[in-house]
Amino acid sequence: MHPVIRLVNRNLTISLNKGFLIWQVIFPLIYIFVAGFAYTSLIDFVPLGNKMLDYPAYIASGMIGFNIMNSTLVSGIIIWNDRRHGMFEQILVGPFTRTHYILSNVYTIGIIGLISAALITAVGYPLFFRSLSLTSLQFHFWCLHLLLVQFCLVQ
């Protein structure tokens, strides 16, 4: 197995804990489904071009952005923790180079960002697209397109 893959495996294992999952997945969902629908009595629609989005759909797209931004923090947290707990030097005296270490963090951000954004997309975007009255084909096209854009962004 390539050293970068081994480090990504390790990064994912140490990052995926209960607190992180709550922050990364549960919190955005609560925001969409609780806060989103709660505010519909105050904000009926948000204009998007010549269409009108309902508020949960509007907030769902914001939550995807929030999610991607959060996943970039993971890398910083990993590096900070590695330095704090002595793992940075320990890894560098192992069969890895600094490039392996940096690349592994970049890929970790990519994987976490992609998966968590896909989860939010899967749950939140039907609201968004229903609000836009898109067909099923258009919906899948846009989902795929957005996932690719997200992946490129987090890279």
Added chain:
Amino acid sequence: MSCIVAKSLSKSYGSTTAVDSIDLAINSGKIFGFLGPNGAGKTTTIKLLTTLIAPTEGTINILGIDAVQHPLEVRKKIGVVLQQPSYEPTLSVEKSLEKYGMMWNVKRKTRKDRVEELLASFNLEEIRSIKNEDLSIGQRRRVQVAREFMHDMELLFLDEPTVGLDPSARRSLLDFIKKKAKEGLTIFFTTHILNEAEYICDEIAIINKGKIIAVDTPEELKNKFGMEKTIKIHVQETQKVLSNLLSGIKDYELDFNSGTNITIRSNDSEEVLLKILQILTTNNIPIEDLAVVPTSLEEIFLTVVKNSNASSD
């Protein structure tokens, strides 16, 4: 065959020279002790040898590989337990051993077997499912050392591995290291506890102010630098009488804490002993106990470092 060869190795930080042109040649299958006072250059030397930092001058050859030119190749063949603690706080003891094995590309089946073996060897079975962040300092240190044995290696660097360990954990770790050395592993070992070095090291180097000031086996170091011997005599005589009788003799101390102890510390200890024995016999003072205290590595260390400091001043 030498598995570490360093020539004219130096490391400077600005105007400070942490390691000053040292030469090392360490044979395979040996435990090599690297001793020195705080700030002597031990950890910097380990960092140089493990390719963590590059030397300012000199060459390093580890297991036949040029460590400056091919650091990654060297790191694939060595294990390192650094002085500072290193752990994954959110992982359990068992999981951190398993993940470390994975990082070293150890096969899943081998990893599983080794985890069980190391948990037993390092007495970690009871705490196997506890997270590293919840462990005591000593337990974390045991996990850190155990973890390094998850992968195969030809050379192991241990930078003060027994810091924070209780006496029984320390002894079992030292015995484990000895066992591994017997199986052919070469070990580069630094410690401040000189009894440990005496217990496990085949060869010892003493470093002070970045320079190696002595290299030899513990026995040879004692022969070279252990000229001063210590002899203790216990008698039941009062302070005043003994002080008067021994007033003409040098290199002895009297201690009246429990009975009377006469301690001789001299390069001519036999001669001093004969004089004292003559006086005691002539005055009919019975000797209750007489012991020759063997020269410890600690005394040798202190002598060598003191001489080195005196000559550099």
